[in-house]
Every structure is written in C-alpha cells, then in structure tokens.
Amino acid sequence: MNTFKHVSETPAALAKTVKKWLQHPGRRFGHLTARVCGGDNPAIEVLLLDTLTGSGVIITARLENGEMEYPSITAEVPAAHWAERAMGDFFGLRALDHPRWKTLILHNDVWPDDLFPLSPNSQAHRERYQFMEVTGEGIHEIPVGPIHAGIIEPGHFRFSCAGEIITNLDIRLGYQHRGIEKRLAELPWQQTRYLAESASTDTAVGNALAHAVAMEQLLGIDPPPRAQALRTIALEFERLSNHIGDIGALSGDIGYSAGAGLFPPMRGAILGLAQLLTGSRRQRYYIKPGGVERDLDGTRRKTISQELSIISARLEELLPLVFENSSVIERMEGTGRVTRDLAKDFGLVGPAGRASGSDYDARRSYPHGVYPECAFVPARYETGDVLARARVRADEIRSSIRVVNELLEDLPSGPFAVDCHGMSPAPSESGIGIVEAWRGELIHWIITDGSGAISRYAIKDPSFNNWTGLAIAARGNLVPDFPLCNKSFNLSYSGNDL
C-alpha cells in the first residue's frame, strides 16, 4: 500500500486548497487528471507530492449535475498548466481563467471536436488551436515540423523571432497520440505491463518499473530484494546509455565530431551489458509486477562487472574531451538558460530541474528498486544553461556506474520474482509508481473500480513537465542555438502524447 492520503474538496475551492498545501518546503505538484465515476459525472483528481516524507495527498473534486467547468488551478499553481489542458482534451472539462487555454494533444484539424476518449458522453466541443502571436516591428515566424530534419520524433515548433533572436516558442505536440491511457483501462491487469512499458519506448525500464511499483501496491506484494537490485541495475543502465548518447549528440550539434563519434560506441557498450542482464539491448519486457523475468547468474555478473570497469575507465578519458574543451564549453555556457524560479514554478524534473538548482530526485523520495534506502545526494548546478544540463548528465554517468558496481558486488540472494499472476488488485484504490527515470520523475497512477479492475490509468512522463522548460530556455537565444537547447533537454514526444 502507498502512503498517500485521500481528501475531498469542491471544484470551486480546489485551486486554493492545492496552493495552500504546496506552501510547505519539499512539496510539489505531481499530476492532475480526471476520471468518470458514477453516471457521467467526472471527478478531478490532483496528486500532490511531499518529497521530504516520500508521501503525498490525492485531492478528489467531484463535479456535480453535468458541470463541466471549474476555476483553473494553473492560475494559482503554474505547474498544472499542461495537465489541465490535457484534461480538457480527454474529458471535455474546462479550466476557467487558465492563462493559455488551448488543446494540448487532441487538435481539431485531426480529431473530431466532440471526441473525448476518456469521457465518451461529454457534450463539450473543443476549440481550434491558436498559436501565440507575437506582434511588433520586424517580428517574423518560423514554423518547424511536425517532421524534423534528423532521426527524431515529430512535433511542431512555432518560433516568433526578431531577426535571429527567438522571442517566443510555441510547442504544439500530439502527433504521436496512440490512445494508450484508454486502452490501459480496458485490458486485464496482467496484460497492461506491455503497453504501459511502451508509453515511451526509450524509457522502457522506467515505465515498466513505475508500472510494477504501482501494480504491486494494488496487489499488496513486495518484490524480493534480489529483484529490487536487478531492477535498479536495469534502470541505471538505461540512464547510462541515454546520458552517454546525449553527450555525444550534444557534441554533434555543436559540431564537435570527436565527441559525436566517440560517445555512441560507448552507449552501445552499455546496451551490450543491458542485453547480458535482460536479454535485449533496450531491456524490453524485463521488469514485471512481482520481480523481473530472469535471474543474473554468476558468470554474466562477472562479465558485466569487468566490462563496466573498462567502460568506466574509457569514459574518464572521453568526458574531459568535451568538458575541458574551451570551444565546446563556450557554445554551451549561458545558452538556453532556465532560471531557478521558473524551473521551480513549472516543476521541472530530472537533469533539467537539477541543472536549475532543484535538489529533487525521486530516488531520494519514493520507493523503487533499492531506493530510497540507497539514495545519494544528486548532482546539482545553479546556472540552468546547456552546460549545466550536460554536467548533470556527466555526474550522473559516474554515480550510476558506482551504484551498479555496488549492487553487482553485493547482489542479494534469493528469488528474483514472486508469482502474482492469479492475484487481484485492491478495489477502489490508487497505485502510484514514482520512478526517477533518466529524464526525471515518471509517474504511473492506476485507479481501480469497486471490482478491482483498472478504471483509470494515468501516465505522467518527465517530459510533460519539461517541455515548458524548453520553451523558456529558447527565449532570447539565437535560432541556430535552438537544436543545442533542444538536445540538452532531449525530451520524449511520445511520452507526452501517449
């Protein structure tokens, strides 16, 4: 069971209550969504986190008598702005006085304006998406996407520029919407792990782990210590491979070919170890509720350990090529800044948050794998620029290697999974899996109905918080520096669009 407290509130007083609860230090906005319960009346569900105690509160606000509007939370708590827009798309609820009210994922040019997938009987109608318009002398717009120039996911960026300087960036996503949340509430729970893991396939381990944690709360089981250790190794491999790849990609966007050429094979080396551990390079379908799919025998453990020390030594040679190279540093320093205050207001997570002075790392607050027992003080920088985000990654590469080494050294014995296939989830409960994935805090939030079936499955990808960070970072920068800003965040489009 999780330690989240349930409270009720009226929709009218919701925003004030949320703001009041968040005033204490260490508390942050987690997620916000709705569900349809009893008849067609939707209830707004707000998840607030207390990162100091590893718990939080779920505030439920029921809308009565066909009411479809409520006073916006965003007006009081800016971090809620995307979640409220997503709720508008999927449930037809309208947040009154939301400062940027428009669609987030389901736009009228593609989807019927009366389609509300998670609230089928809604009578609402969506309005057409309006790009934010910047006016003034010499202001011009540059539209980019949905298909970008590189091998990368689709999304539309609308730059408003004064000459070469970006004055505003409007990010319009939703191109990869695949209807995941609806499907997850239709499947028997034993089958949900596959789709839940695929929300953003580059974060397969993070998603699978968040799903498993949430599901295990509902089933009332604890995975064995050996499974927890193996899951953590998989999670850190995922972080390592992506951070190493990102430093290579940053080098590529700077035009520093040595970095762009030398780092990708190191990512591949980590993926090779991941394959030894889990059976596949991307560690697919390895973590499941109850444990993991396969054990790690002594031979493979030894191989991983030996290879990892070679990789670690090699990385210590390669990282200075980037971080002690003045021409690389100069390009990153001061580029794409997000101030500490804005990062806090919009609830940036992961390396992007910690590059702007945040000390929040879900590994220190919420149970997943061997955390928070084996948590460590996370890397943290204050400048909030591309360089700070790159440095957080470099530091996390080192800390992840350390964690994996420690776990391999002292792997708990015992079973690697418990069988829970025949069990049923607790009825009318919430399972909340919070994981520090490689991009940051990832939440899987499963709500069951009176019979124990999943009635609502909400996923909050770290990118859901951080896209706004990218829009802030781009402001005031040169258009040609945008790819660098973008790569320093390296956000998931599919995790946002679901």
Added chain:
Amino acid sequence: MGNALFTIFKTGIITQRELFPSLPDDANGLPTVTASPCLGGDCGRCAGICPTKAITVVDSSVTLDRGLCIGCNACIRICPSGTIARDLSTKTAVSTREELILSSQSRANVVPIPPKLPFKRSLHIREVSTGDNACDLEIIASTNAVFDIARFGVHFVASPRFADALLVTGPVGKAMQEPLLRCYEAMAEPRIVIAVGTSAISGGLFRGGYAEANGVSDLLPVTSYVPGDPPHPWSIIHGILLAMGRV
C-alpha cells in the same frame, strides 16, 4: 585538440567486420516455429499469453505472426513442446507481409518479391518517426562507427526531396497519417517504403484503438519489413539492404 586526435587514433577501427552476427546465446531474439510437434489446441498456452495475439493454434498447427510479435518471449518460456523457440538470427527482415507469418504446417511457398533494384549501390533515406523512439535510437545506432551503415552507401537525409526511401518507425496514429503521406508525396519517384519495428508494421500493442495506430502497411506500399520491438541495428541494416536488393 591534440588530445581528441590522440584518442581517435588510439581507438583504432571499431567497425564490426562480420555482417549480421547472431545474437548471443542468452539474448531474447524473436520467436520462431520449429518442426517439433505442437501439443495442439488443448494446450494453446502460447496463444493465451501473447499480449498482441500474434499466435493462433488450430488443431496441432501453430501460426505465429512476427508482424505483431513484440519479442517479449513469453511464448518461448511457456511452450512445453519446443514448437516455439528462440531465433537468434539478426537477418530477420522480409520483403512481403506474408513472409512474417510463420507456421508449423507446411504451406504454399511464399515467393518473395524481388525489389525493382533502382538503388543497388546507394540509398538515401528519410526517416519518419511516429511513436516508437527506441526504434529511432537503434536506427541512430546503425549509423555509428560500430555498425557503420554508411559503408553500404546508405545515408539518412533531412528532406524527402533528397530521399529514395521512406523509413517509418512507430504505429502511425491518426495525427501522423497526413504528415507521413505528405512526406511520401514530396519524394521523387522511384521511391520505396521500409517499415522498421513491429509497431510500424502492424501497430503492435497499439493496434485497434480509436487512434487508428495500425502501422504503415495499410497506408503505403512497403518494400521491406523489419520485425522486432525494437529490431537490432543489424536487423535494421538487413532490412535496408534487402530493400536495395543486396541480401
């Protein structure tokens, strides 16, 4: 600067010389159907456990559709008769949708369609991602120094105007259908389409929902199918070389 050059020289050539090496013995790989007799409809455990309904068992014949298979290996673990087994080959790409369907019963031979071969020496590819970023990462991996797809004359380009092939990853939900078709229309003929990953082939786990994320096969004529979730970089290279008529 001197340091970077020194490191590059010291690294030497790391490109794999052996083409399409098999996966290591303990890797997952895709399932295949062997000659080992199936216990039949009374067992049917593989069909029951498959999350994408890629397997059907009728009497004692098993049919496995790799175009739906996500490679979770649940069927391999549960099969008591060894009829479904692990395939560690990385040469998994095929040129017709029918070839992805494996069966324990001998069927009329599917004749692979030989490609029209306008791109035998070189292929320029426009990649379009539609919701499977692990596939994108494996495609990026195929361009690195280890796999080095450029040695086959294959390059990824920024504009459909420069491209000979459209390479699609992800299940192509409703919101990506028009951009994808417009990208295809912007390409000069002759042009081909390569579907990489199970979700691109059939929609995989996403198939059948309101988002119409059913893959690219129904939208555009596909020359080469690369199953897997995601496929190994060598399998991706296999699919691209297959589309070029080189394997």
